Amino acid sequence: MIEIKNNREDTQKKLSEQIYHVNQLIEKSNIEVLFYVLMETKLQEEYRQLQKLKEQQCQLRDLIQTDFTQFKQISSIRDLFVKPFNKNQINFLENVCWCSVDYLNFFILANNSSQNKINFCLDDFDPSHNKNWKQHQEKQQRGPPTYKYDYYYPRQCQGFGLKIDKFGQDKNWIKKDGNQNEWRILYHGTKHHFVTSIVQTGLKPGPGQGYQNDVGIGVYFSDRISVTQGYSTEVPIGTRKFRVAIMSRCKPQSVKQSQQMQSSNIFVVNNIQDIRPYRILLYEQA
Template identity: 45%
Template sequence: MNKLDNNNNLTNNQKQFQKHQYQQQLLKKLKDQGEVKEIPHVKQNIEASNPEVALYVLKESLLRDQNRELLQTSKQYSFGFDSILGAYGSDQSCLKVRNTNLDYDTIVNDNQLLEKHLIEFKQKLSNSLNISIDQIEILGVSKGSFEINFQITGKNSDEQKQKILDNKNQFLKEYCNGQIEYVDYYQQASQYAKGVTLSSDDFNPSHNMSWDGFHEKEQRGPPYHRYDYYFPIGCYGFGLKVKSDGNDDWIKMDGNPNEWRIMYHGTKNQAVSAIVKTGLNCLPNSRQAYDENYCIDEFGNKVNVGKGIYFSDRISVCLGYCSYTQIGNKQFAVIFMSRVDPKKIRQSDRMKPINYFVVNKSEDVRPYRILLHEKK
């Protein structure tokens, strides 16, 4: 760390980025040496049906998405880790491009090849944004196919970053067949410690269940909206506490006129805690692929699908939107099982073959169970 601080050839952003990289390496070494312990009681029964595993997966997923880990270590073996976290825990950000066409090991072992790719990347980005090549600061490269971590500096840098995100498909077509993402690699520890607030009080154990041994599907729903309910086979479900207005017809399975349809929603890790607390919400400015498609509404009118919350009736589709969390030698993903007002479901002809559905308003969605899916 002292060598980094005294390296006058690196910018402050590059120093901070490399410190972050060392932090991740340190965590791995500590775990490999047995000097870092995960929550000990979870290891006693690492099964999807263990409620402690559910809580651990949810918390660990949230923390890992912020580049933090739910680990315990002593200062004796931290080798300065605590001081690094304390000194460099302020908000910082960078942009990352992942090029899936390139091999990391091949490039980083050839300095000329590495320099060639970085110059090519900066030139294309400079042309795409119509900015000086000097405004593009390479922070470093990392593994994951081949990832370039960079920062836009100078005047209007925030606008340029947003421009990259808004036009990422065009830029990536010009540069690579990869993906671009906004990476917050240092978050304020105190801020996110408050955000990790899941507890056993959020769950209703009486609605816990598994679907092992179930057949694939069965008919459900009221007479005007019969549908195939595909059981979440391979998952273990944890019941959530749901708000009640005194009428629970929506959650029954008797075909009454007010019964809501069962749907699944796969989500990225950082959204889990918020969904448990406040429910599923549609982001008003989000871009969605099918919002201008036509469908038929509950009144028989031809309308646009519109923006909303995406669902599927198949677990396999939702898993494409989830991240797995490693616990011991097992991996788990989180999916929300919700009841949805059948009158408010939108689906265009293009969405039917891929089992996509959209609900425009969060008030028509009620998450009532969290599913843990174990990767086999």
Template identity: 45%
Template sequence: MLSLYWLGSFIFFVILIAIARFIYYRIQDQGMQRFHNEQTNEINPDIESEVKRKEQERLEEEKKKQERLEEERKKQERLEAEKKKQEKLEEERKEQERLEAEKKKQEKLEEERKEQERLEEEKKKQEKLEEERKKQERLEEKKKQERLEAEKKKQEKLEEERKKQERLEEKKKQERLEEQRKEQERLEEKKKQERLRIKEESQKQLMQQELQPISYQFKIQQEISTKPVQQQIQILNSEIKKIDNNNNLSNNKKQYYKHQYQQQLVQKLKDQGDAKSIPHVRQNIDSSNPEVALFVLKESLLRDQNRELLTTSQEYSFGFDSIIGSYGSEQSCLKVRNKKFDYDKIMNDNQILQQHLLDFQQKLSSSLNISIDQIEILGVSKGSFEISFNITGIDKDQILKEINDNKNAKKFLNEYCNGKVEYLQYFDSAKNSAKGVTLSSDDFSPKYNRNWDGFHEKEQRGPSYHRYDYYFPRGCYGFGLNIKKYGNDDWVKINGNINEWRILYHGTNQVAVNPIVRDNLTAGGGQFYKDDECINEFGKKVKVGKGIYFSDKISVSKEYSPPIQTGNKRFSIYFMSRVNPKKIRQSDRMKQKNYFVVNSSEDVRSYRILIQEDL
């Protein structure tokens, strides 16, 4: 470092001397030039006057030329503006003609339908009259036969009457049976219609329930747009806090709305200067320095997840769960965009919005041959008209494969959104700019800071139904996190109680085992082991599925947390987390690698961040 200082000083003085010499010779040249010009002017005053006159003429000619060019440019701009105006009028005329043609077509179809119904009604009426006529002829023929037989065989009259009576009774019996059968069919049809009506009403009620948060969010966004920035921040922060306590929202909806509000809040906080970037560490570059830990975490997130870590007050902090939970299965959705619909018009009429979303659910469920209840509408957004949704009970890769292979689904989606279905993973939704995450000093709990120097390799931990080897994070320094928000702390104790959760480690660079694919109709987050089979908490074989990857060893997590240069040292950072042991997924192949997956962020709680110097 000292030699570099002297070398820099030497170069600085050499450059300084060179500049001084240049200025000195430049002043001499200017003096000689002025002397020469004075001599020339004294000798040739007439020549100088002529030169000035020609120069003046040249400048005037140049000015006129520039004025002509400026006039031509303005004329060209007027012509182009007129042309664009004509093109726009022509497009509006064609659109009006198309709408009128469509209206006439619909009216014609309606007239044809009514005519068809009238003809069918007339046909039924004629058939009924024909049946009555034939019945009357049969009765008349029967009476005529009876009279002939009565005249021919008087002696058989009593016997015939008896037989006739028997026939009439049998006929009545058959008629009663037939009437009962028809009545039963009518009752069955009535029950069927009632079931359909109840189902439709149920669907409408469910849709009304789904519309409530959508309409509410729309009103909130309208309210925010009219408020000053500080009030916008207060509204957004209040809404984020309400989401966790809203029992009417599914976990998928909570994560969707929370993501929407949080990213708006981060931008507002940055604009107001209430969210600040974490600076470089200049002194005390050591693993036990919390400033080093924050800086390494900031750089890791920006590099590995394209997310910007900012510091703010406790009021606006997202907490550490927002970092590690970003790969949870509920942290993504599907999105379609329809460019034909007017977002503002639909959102300002709940009846139109309800009918549109219900129609979308019905057609999509029918084309995919799934229950309409499996399609969960998360929200709508402006971008023409965008619908964000999830399909429960089916892996997103299966959904998108079905869309590719199913002709009915492709036909519907081609008509609705040109066949484009986007897979949106929330933390990865920004392709060109980093998404923000805010933390505050209150997210830490320094009294739980510690290291594990001198500890042996491992020990047995966990409740009786889930005993496991806990590998100490030797070589790491741990910074305690604030876990008061979880209330009961049985999950973090190490006494073997039935509610104790397992300790696992997570590196920030999950994309190493989780390649993100952004092509249309291809799910993002196609994790390597998601299709492996494992045993769930009920003893059944299930797919591993998508989720958050962990390891029980720091040495494995280190592969997915490359070190960050800080001063003249390099550090890696990890999350020390407790996970619900009933929700851990691990296939046979994953056991060989010491990998674990937890599908939902609800089953993960970080309680320390670990920093390790790369020696």
């Protein structure tokens, strides 16, 4: 009986077709059922493909919607600021601002809010010295043998190079090879409406002279970009927020720091002739 049963099952398998996805045997002689199951399987596969395509379309739609929102924001800024520009101002966007409308918008705001009504232009900048420090280490020892110091990189900043020809032909002060005339790197936090006057006429002592009795009247600096945030204001540009600092070289012999200033990482330079601003730094708030 067992042998007869096995033979019957073998015969049934030969007369049947195994349908993928359905996991059952359909008799080959039953054409209508076989056709129906095959069609059902095909439709199920097509449905799965359609669902997958629908998900991809939804993702694409969301991506397009996001890009379109950003495009509208950028277009509104371009309509507001870029269209009235002449060729030189368009060059400012392309060369100084790395084609970033947000950076351009910041400089326009700085120009428009300048208390001295002094406007800077492309000629004030040296785009070849634009820089960021994202891949740099935290600090490096710099300076000549007699004035060694720790230089803390402004890793969170975008730097915009300024022209330095007005400081003379000798460029030893700005080098980083440890020569005897190399000047120290320090940061000065400021408000955006002071940027244009600083670019045009340099840094000058402000009204806040908290350590005047210790070190005299002068321009305040820090060797840490984080400290400068306490002396700058947050500037909203579109969906981003920036603070500004001035990257300067200071004559080492003129840099002062009292004992009370050490814990705050604050320095003072009394003589403005011993200060040379050479980069604008934009720090983006998270």
